[in-house]
Amino acid sequence: MNDAAREWIALVCKALNGLRGESGAPIEAAEIVAEVPPKPELGDLAFPMFPYAKRLRKAPGLIAESLVAELERIGGLPGKVSPAGPYVNVRYLVGSVARSVVEEALALGPRYGRTDRLAGERVMVEFSSPNTNKPLHLGHLRNDILGESVSRILKANGADVCKTDLINDRGIHICKSMLAYERFGGGRSPESAGVKSDHFVGDFYVKFNEWAKEDPSAEEAAREMLRRWEAGDGQVRSLWRRMNDWAIKGIEETYRRTGISFDRIYFESETYEAGREEVLKGIASRVFSRDPDGSVWVDLTDVGLDRKVLLRKDGTTVYVTQDIGTAIARRRDYPFDRLIYVVASEQHYHFKVLFNILSRLGFPWAENLHHLSYGMVNLPEGKMKSREGTVVDADDLLDELEGMAAAEIRAKGREEEVGDLAATSRAIALGALNYYLLQVSPSKDMVFDPKESISFVGNTGPYLQYMGTRISSIMRKLDELRSPLGEAEFRPELLAAGDEWELVKLVGALPDVVARAGDELNPSLVAGYLFTLASTFSRYYHDTPVLHNDDPHLTATRVALAKAVGTALRNAFELVGIPFLERM
Ligand code: ARG
Numbered sequence: 001m002n003d004a005a006r007e008w009i010a011l012v013c014k015a016l017n018g019l020r021g022e023s024g025a026p027i028e029a030a031e032i033v034a035e036v037p038p039k040p041e042l043g044d045l046a047f048p049m050f051p052y053a054k055r056l057r058k059a060p061g062l063i064a065e066s067l068v069a070e071l072e073r074i075g076g077l078p079g080k081v082s083p084a085g086p087y088v089n090v091r092y093l094v095g096s097v098a099r100s101v102v103e104e105a106l107a108l109g110p111r112y113g114r115t116d117r118l119a120g121e122r123v124m125v126e127f128s129s130p131n132t133n134k135p136l137h138l139g140h141l142r143n144d145i146l147g148e149s150v151s152r153i154l155k156a157n158g159a160d161v162c163k164t165d166l167i168n169d170r171g172i173h174i175c176k177s178m179l180a181y182e183r184f185g186g187g188r189s190p191e192s193a194g195v196k197s198d199h200f201v202g203d204f205y206v207k208f209n210e211w212a213k214e215d216p217s218a219e220e221a222a223r224e225m226l227r228r229w230e231a232g233d234g235q236v237r238s239l240w241r242r243m244n245d246w247a248i249k250g251i252e253e254t255y256r257r258t259g260i261s262f263d264r265i266y267f268e269s270e271t272y273e274a275g276r277e278e279v280l281k282g283i284a285s286r287v288f289s290r291d292p293d294g295s296v297w298v299d300l301t302d303v304g305l306d307r308k309v310l311l312r313k314d315g316t317t318v319y320v321t322q323d324i325g326t327a328i329a330r331r332r333d334y335p336f337d338r339l340i341y342v343v344a345s346e347q348h349y350h351f352k353v354l355f356n357i358l359s360r361l362g363f364p365w366a367e368n369l370h371h372l373s374y375g376m377v378n379l380p381e382g383k384m385k386s387r388e389g390t391v392v393d394a395d396d397l398l399d400e401l402e403g404m405a406a407a408e409i410r411a412k413g414r415e416e417e418v419g420d421l422a423a424t425s426r427a428i429a430l431g432a433l434n435y436y437l438l439q440v441s442p443s444k445d446m447v448f449d450p451k452e453s454i455s456f457v458g459n460t461g462p463y464l465q466y467m468g469t470r471i472s473s474i475m476r477k478l479d480e481l482r483s484p485l486g487e488a489e490f491r492p493e494l495l496a497a498g499d500e501w502e503l504v505k506l507v508g509a510l511p512d513v514v515a516r517a518g519d520e521l522n523p524s525l526v527a528g529y530l531f532t533l534a535s536t537f538s539r540y541y542h543d544t545p546v547l548h549n550d551d552p553h554l555t556a557t558r559v560a561l562a563k564a565v566g567t568a569l570r571n572a573f574e575l576v577g578i579p580f581l582e583r584m
Contacts, residue, residue, distance in 0.1 A: 003097075003100050004044070004045075004078065004079075004092045004096070004097045004100070004508075005034060005045055007078055008034070008045055008078070008079075008090050008092075009029055009032045009034055010029060011071060011074065011077070012032055012034075012047050012067070012071070012088070013027060013028070013029045013031075013032050014074065015067055015070040015071045015074060016032075016052060016056075016067065018070050018073075018074070019056060019063070019066055019067065019070055020055065020056060024055060027052065027055065031051065032047065033047065033048055033051055034046070034047055035047075035048065037089060040502075042084070042089055043080075043082075043089035043090050043091040044079075044090060044091055044092045044505070045089075045090040045092070046084075046087050046088070046089050046090070047067075047087060047088045047089075047090070048060070048086060048087055049061070049063040049064050049067070049086050049087065049088065050086060059086075060085075060086030061083075061085055061086050063086075064083035064084070064085070064086060064087060064088050065083045067083070067088050068081055068082060068083045068088060077093075078092065078093045078096050078097075079091050079092040079093040079096075080093075094492065094493070094495055094496070094500075094501050094504065095491075095492040095493035095495070096492070097504060097505075097508065098492035098495050098500075098501075098504045098561070099490075099492040100508075101504050101505075101507050101508040101564065102490065102492065102504070102507070102560050102561055102564045103490075105507055105563075105564035105567045105568060106560065106563060106564055106567065108567075109567060110567075110570075110571060110574075112510065112567050112568065112571055113156065113510040113511055113513075113514050113568065113571045113572065114156045114157070114158070114511070114514065115156070115157045115158060115511050115514055115515050115518075116157070116158040117157040117158060117515050117518060117519075118154060118157040118158045118159035118518060119158035119159075120158075120160075121158075121159045121160065121337050121338065122159070122160045122162070122334065122335065122336045122337050122338075123154050123159045123160070123161050123162070123336060123337065123338045123339075123340065124161075124162045124163075124164055124330060124334055124336040124338070124339045124340070125147055125150060125151045125154070125161060125162070125163050125164065125339075125340045125342065126147070126164045126165070126166055126339070126340070126341050126342060126343075127143055127144060127146065127147020127148070127150075127151075127163070127164075127165070127342035128140060128143055128144050128147060128165050128255075128260065128262075128342075129143075129165060129166040129167070129168065129343065130165075130167065130168070130251055131167075131168040131169075131173060131174070132167060132168065132169045132174055132201070132243070132244045132247035132248060132251075133173045133174050133176065133177045133201065133202065133205045133247070134198070134201070134202040134205055134247075135196070135198040135199050135201075135202045135247075135250060135251065135254070135393060135394065135395065136198075136251060136254050136393075136394035136395075137391045137392055137393055137394055138377050138379070138391075138392040138393075138394065138397060138448060139344065139376070139377055140394055141258065141377075141394050141397070141433065141437065142374060142377045142437045142446075143342055143343070143344070143374065144255070144258060144260045145258070145260075145433075145434045145437050145438060145576075145577050146342055146372070146374055146437070146438065146442055146523065147163070147260075147342040148163070148259070148260050148261075148577060149434075149438055149523040149526075149575060149576050149577055150340065150342065150372065150521050150523060151163050152574065152575050152577075153514060153517045153518050153521075153523060153526065153575050154518055156514050156518070156575060157514060157515060157518040159518075162263045162264060162334045162336070163261065163262045163263045163264075164262055164263065164264045164265065164266060164330065165262045165264075165265045165266070166265075166266045166267075166268065166326060167248065167265060167266070167267050167268065168268045169244050169247075169248075169267050169268055169269050170229070170240075170268050170269040170272065171226070171268075172222055172223065172226050173205070174240070174243075174244075175222045175223075175225040175226045175229060176205055176208040176209075176212075176222045177201050177202070177204040177205040177208060177243065178204075178225060178236070178239050178240060178243055179208060179218070179221055179222050179225050180204040180205065180207040180208035180211060181201075181204045181239070181243060182239065183211070184204070184207055184211075185204065189246075190246055190250075196250050196253065196395065197246035197247065197249050197250040198246065198247045198248075198249070198250025198251050198253075198254075199250060199393075199395070200246055200250075201243050201246050201247045201250070202247075208222070230316065254394055254395055254398075257395075257398060257426075258394075258398070258430065258433075258577075259430065259577055259579075264330075264333065264334070266326055266329065266330070268322045268326070271322050271325040271326040271329055272317050272321060272322035272325060273325070274325030274328065274329060275317060275321040275322045275323070275324040275325030275326070276311065276317050276321060276325070277325070278324050278325060278328060278361065279296055279310045279311055279317075279321060279324065280296075282298075282310075282360075282361055283296060285361075287357075287360045287361055288310060291313075293313040294313045294314075294315070295309055295311060295312055295313040296309070296310045296311040297309055297310065298310055298357055298360070300353060300356055300357075303356060305349075305352060305353055305356065308320065308353055308357075310324075310357075319350070320350060320353060320354055320357070323350075323354050324354070324357060324358065324361075327339070327354070327358055327363075327369070328358075328363070331363070331365055336365070336368070337368060338368045338369075338370060339365075339368065339369050339370070340370045340371075340372050340521065341369070341370065341371050341372065342372045342374065343371060343372075343373065343374075344373065344374060344375075344376070345373040345374060345375055345376075345443065347371070347373075348371065348373055351369075351371035351373075352371075354369075355369045355371075370521075372442065372521050373442070373443060374442040374443065375440075375442070375443055375444045375445035375446060376445045376446075377437070377445075377446055377447075377448050378445070378446070378447050378448070379392055379447065379448060379449075379450075380447055380449050392448075397433075397450065398429060398430075398433070400450060401429035401432055401433055401450055401453070401454055402422075402425045402426055402428075402429040403425075404429075404450065404451070404454045405424070405425040405426075405428035405429050405432070405454055405462070406421060406422075406425040408428075408454065408456060408462075409421060409424065409425065409428075409584070414584070417583055418583050418584055419583070424581065424583070424584055427465070427579035427581055427584075428454070428461075428462050428465060428581070428584060429454070430461075430577065430578070430579055431461035431462060431464070431465050431573075431577075431578040431579055432453040432454045432460060432461040432462055433453060433461070434461060434576055434577035434578055435453075435460060435461030435464065435527060435530075435576065435578055436448060436449075436452075436453035436460070436461065438523045438524055438526075438527050438576050438577075439459070439524055439527040439528070439531075440524060441522060441524050442521070442522060442523075442524070459531055461578050462584070463534065464530050464531070464534045464569070464573070464578060465573075465578060465579070465580070465581050465584055466584060467534040467537055467538055467569065468566065468569050468570065468573070468580050468581060469581055469582060469583055469584050470537075470538075470541060471537070471562055471563075471565060471566040471569070472566070472581075472582045472583070473583075474546055474547060474559070474562055475559075475562075475563070475566075477547060478547060478559060481547070485552065485555065485556045485559070486552060487552075488552035488553050488555060488556035489553060489556055490556055490557050490560045491553045491554075491556070491557050492557060494551070494553060494554050494557045495557060495558075495561060497540070497543070497544055499536055499539055499540035499543070499544070500540065500544075500558075500561060502536050502540075503533075503536055503537060503540060503561060503564075503565055504561070506529075506532060506533045506536060506565075506568070507533075507564045507565055507567075507568045509529070510529070510568045510571065510572060513525055513526060513529045513572075514526070514575070517575075523575065523576050526572050526575050526576050527576055529572060530569065530572050530573070530576070530578075533565065533568060533569060533572070534569065537562075537565050537569075541562075544558070545558075546558045546559060546562055547559070
């Protein structure tokens with residue numbers, strides 16, 4: 001809700017109480033229902049009269065008429081008011097709203113759009129959480145930007161946010177790449193091979209799978225290596241450290257490239273033992289039980305889930321065991337009010353089980369765990385499958401997008417204009433990728449079309465970036481004018497063109513959009529907002545001269561509006577990971 005709406009609610013409340021006379025309790029402002037009319041022609045705000053029919057002993061249509069009369073009697077209204085059946089419609093006075101919206105946007109600058117909705121709340125957000133046997137793929141890119149964006153949106157709503165990653169650095173799959181390296185690596189290193197270090201490790205994982213297809217003993221050898229790892233065998237541990245360092249170093253390079261960062265990193269190898277301890281404690285407190293073969297189970301059938309193994313009969317842990325240890329460690333390290341796990345929808349069941357186990361163990365904070373589940377990402381060519389090697393590698397995809405962006409700049413002959421071609425191409429590629437991935441609701445499966453995403457026209461990141469450059473260019477041209485604005489001042493009452501009013505409302509709506517995106521953990525709301533803002537500005541800019549008007553006050557006013565649009569655009573870009581460009 002904006003200031004104008006609040007002002008009107010107070011007025012309507014006062015007028016309703018005027019109609020009520022002396023009878024009964026006063027009507028409170030909190031009781032006033034205000035709606036956004038379904039069509040802009042109807043006005044900016046609508047008040048239904050149904051809620052007061054009983055109190056005022058009058059039909060809503062009649063209340064509407066006398067309310068309008070009462071409002072006009074009060075006078076000094078910030079706009080126009082009219083009865084429409086059982087509703088009272090209000091149209092704001094453009095000038096007053098425009099003044100408050102534009103002045104606020106310009107005064108707050110990079111802080112415009114923030115809210116204090118979640119002030120004082122501590123939220124931990126886990127995302128990415130890769131495995132150290134492979135480099136990142138397209139699914140991680142969706143996960144990464146979703147987690148990063150949700151974190152930024154929560155922060156923009158005043159929350160204290162701790163971004164965390166959980167690195168799966170142990171287990172049979174990690175041993176597989178180690179084993180293949182021991183056998184086929186010949187002591188090479190990523191440096192000597194000239195390969196990015198996580199790819200170097202991933203190639204041995206692929207090699208293992210090829211080898212295992214020919215030789216059934218490979219799987220057994222991997223299990224044997226895992227046993228030696230668990231027993232703390234020095235040689236296995238040192239190979240493990242060496243290869244994990246390679247994998248993590250490479251993964252971190254990709255994070256840097258995509259603008260992703262974390263406040264705390266957890267390693268499964270450091271939390272799984274704690275998970276085991278908790279499970280053993282849970283046997284004592286009868287939350288879990290041991291089968292005759294020695295395995296440990298939790299029975300979740302009373303809540304419609306299954307029986308689930310927590311320790312195998314040989315005492316080894318399973319996936320959920322480390323998650324128990326990790327959650328407890330996290331809550332100790334950072335006493336969150338809420339922990340959000342950004343993980344693919346395939347793991348829906350896993351998180352139901354995990355949350356239920358933690359609440360059975362008596363942790364009251366288990367109520368505040370949330371799985372932010374997201375759908376699959378495919379390429380137009382079809383489903384990605386990692387075992388068939390058709391998985392879309394994150395670095396390759398980024399290279400491809402950067403190449404496409406550079407080609408587009410060259411095709412338009414704009415190399416001179418952009419200056420640093422490589423940096424601009426990187427920014428465009430990232431804007432294209434992040435916007436495309438976030439414009440869809442997280443829960444939906446999606447198809448990522450690289451070509452479509454990078455297009456400079458249509459509903460794309462580069463199109464939004466282009467609108468940002470238009471505004472920057474207006475400001476540059478303004479500086480080049482001989483006497484920029486002189487004495488001319490911002491006079492919001494001069495904003496009369498239809499799109500100007502739309503733009504004012506859109507800029508004014510940013511805090512509401514940020515609040516809703518935070519409530520729903522849904523960056524696609526910010527993405528949708530950006531597209532509306534950019535396309536409205538595009539139309540406006542096409543039809544209306546911003547810099548060249550006979551009235552210098554009109555120029556100053558339009559420049560201020562364009563600056564406010566630029567501020568809203570830039571701040572919303574930041575929330576969804578779209579780099580703002582001065583030129584492209
Ligand atoms: N490393 C896991 C995987 O690749 C995802 C981990 C998700 N997070 C968690 N706390 N279990 O499937």
